[in-house]
Amino acid sequence: AGAPDVRPGSRPEPAHPLLTASDPDDHPPVRAPGAAPAPPAGRTVRARSSAPPPI
Helix, strand or coil: CCCCCCEEEEECCCCCCEEEEECCCCCCCCCCCCCCCCCCCCCEEEEECCCCCCC
């Protein structure tokens, strides 16, 4: 408990693989009645390779 929950992902593309890592918040905020919705908590980091993968 207390350790970050990092969820890796990937999407292969012919020229540039895209790698992602997300640490979604498992405890969404409690909204007061009448409060405007906010963007989801947590963050995602994306990295795209600038070179094609080795053959």
